[in-house]
Amino acid sequence: xxxxxxPQPVRPSALQAESLRQTRREHASETAEDYVEAIADLAAxxxxxxLVDLARxxxxxxxxxxxxxxxxxxxxxxxxxxxxxxxLTPSGRKLAATCRHRHDVVVAxxxxxxxxxxxxxxxxxxxxxHVSPRTLAAFAKFSAR
Amino acid sequence: xxxxxxPQPVRPSALQAESLRQTRREHASETAEDYVEAIADLAAxxxxxxLVDLARxxxxxxxxxxxxxxxxxxxxxxxxxxxxxxxLTPSGRKLAATCRHRHDVVVAxxxxxxxxxxxxxxxxxxxxxHVSPRTLAAFAKFSAR
DNA sequence: CGCACGATGTAGCCTTGGCTACACTTTGCC
DNA sequence: GGCAAAGTGTAGCCAAGGCTACATCGTGCG
Numbered sequence: 001x002x003x004x005x006x007p008q009p010v011r012p013s014a015l016q017a018e019s020l021r022q023t024r025r026e027h028a029s030e031t032a033e034d035y036v037e038a039i040a041d042l043a044a045x046x047x048x049x050x051l052v053d054l055a056r057x058x059x060x061x062x063x064x065x066x067x068x069x070x071x072x073x074x075x076x077x078x079x080x081x082x083x084x085x086x087x088l089t090p091s092g093r094k095l096a097a098t099c100r101h102r103h104d105v106v107v108a109x110x111x112x113x114x115x116x117x118x119x120x121x122x123x124x125x126x127x128x129x130h131v132s133p134r135t136l137a138a139f140a141k142f143s144a145r
Numbered sequence: 146x147x148x149x150x151x152p153q154p155v156r157p158s159a160l161q162a163e164s165l166r167q168t169r170r171e172h173a174s175e176t177a178e179d180y181v182e183a184i185a186d187l188a189a190x191x192x193x194x195x196l197v198d199l200a201r202x203x204x205x206x207x208x209x210x211x212x213x214x215x216x217x218x219x220x221x222x223x224x225x226x227x228x229x230x231x232x233l234t235p236s237g238r239k240l241a242a243t244c245r246h247r248h249d250v251v252v253a254x255x256x257x258x259x260x261x262x263x264x265x266x267x268x269x270x271x272x273x274x275h276v277s278p279r280t281l282a283a284f285a286k287f288s289a290r
Numbered sequence: 291c292g293c294a295c296g297a298t299g300t301a302g303c304c305t306t307g308g309c310t311a312c313a314c315t316t317t318g319c320c
Numbered sequence: 321g322g323c324a325a326a327g328t329g330t331a332g333c334c335a336a337g338g339c340t341a342c343a344t345c346g347t348g349c350g
Contacts, residue, residue: 015263017204019270020179024308026271027172031337034165052297059162064338066299071336083298083345113283118160125164126171126275135268138258169338176307197327209308211329216306228315228328 023130030129031068033099034058036077039086040096048085102136103128109139168275175274176213178244179203181222184231185241193230247281248273254284 038057042049051069055062069086072078077092088096106128110120131139183202187194196214200207214231217223222237233241251273255265276284 013198013202015266016183016202016270019267021204022267023271028336038161050297051299053158057158057161059166060337061339062298063300063340068337110280110283113280113287115280115283119277119279121160122164122167123275123277123280125161126168127272130268130271130275132264132268134264135255135258135260138255138260142258173306195327196329205307206309207328208310208330213307 026129032072032075032077033095033129035065035068035072036088036092036096037099037103039078039088040093040100043088049087050085054086099128102131105136105140105143106131108143112143171274177217177220177222178240178274180210180213180217181233181237181241182244182248184223184233185238185245188233194232195230199231244273247276250281250285250288251276253288257288 035054035058038054039049042053042057046053051062051065055065058065069078069080072092073080076089077095079087079089103124106124107120110123111117115123180199180203183199184194187198187202191198196207196210200210203210214223214225217237218225221234222240224232224234248269251269252265255268256262260268
């Protein structure tokens with residue numbers, strides 16, 4: 001195999017590896033964020049968060065929700081008891097508030113770029129988990145201009 | 146339980162469920178995208194893509210890469226043979242080109258918002274997989290203004 | 291008051307994507 | 321030519337997050 005090595009400077013390996021590791025870390029917390037946000041919303045709108053509503057909201061079966069809630073309880077975000085409504089712990093409430101705010105900023109930003117509401121919602125759902133504080137600040141500043 | 150139902154209009158369940166389902170679908174193709182892009186880059190810079198380089202690049206062990214490549218081969222993106230270099234199929238090359246372009250647009254966009262290079266790279270890595278064509282167009286238009 | 295139905299829980303399966311430990315090929319070099 | 325090191329493959333473990341099928345709990349209504 002000929003080919004002289006190192007022709008063009010592509011994305012450096014180390015940086016990309018680090019970026020990807022970061023993305024994987026973020027992915028691990030995405031579920032927690034989606035859940036606490038949905039629970040907070042349900043509690044606000046219905047008075048309490050029930051398993052079936054959460055499942056409907058998240059687009060998965062109640063089984064998946066049930067198992068995930070067990071993990072979130074282990075991690076200290078929610079308080080669950082068999083056959084009872086689901087409650088956020090203080091740390092869960094804090095996370096929900098942060099996520100809600102970030103979600104709103106991202107949606108507002110996308111809309112201010114001219115993206116229609118529904119698309120903005122869908123894209124925001126995917127994007128929001130990967131926005132660093134710095135980028136979030138830039139988004140907020142831009143839509144407020 | 147008292148509490149009059151439906152006080153404030155929160156995010157509609159159906160829309161959020163759909164958004165989340167979309168995000169999960171995107172997540173499933175993220176790996177494929179990251180791999181073909183890395184393979185294309187390595188082939189361009191080193192003349193061929195080898196397993197160890199790919200592993201270094203992606204920040205995982207060679208075992209993970211090996212197994213994932215088997216799946217990508219099943220899905221028709223790469224052509225692998227034991228102890229040989231890794232090649233993209235035509236459909237893999239096409240995907241790589243699309244991703245590369247999208248990645249560049251997202252990075253350029255973030256930088257044009259004033260986000261420093263390294264942060265832009267890291268955020269782009271997470272964001273790019275969730276940007277709809279419509280939003281990508283808006284990004285491109287904005288950075289070109 | 292009880293029972294049927296809706297809500298919740300449990301068992302068990304699948305895929306993806308991490309990993310370590312160990313086996314086998316290739317290859318470069320003496 | 322042969323051997324050691326580097327590269328690649330394989331076995332098997334784990335957690336997350338999907339699912340279906342089935343079991344159990346709670347409650348509202350007849």
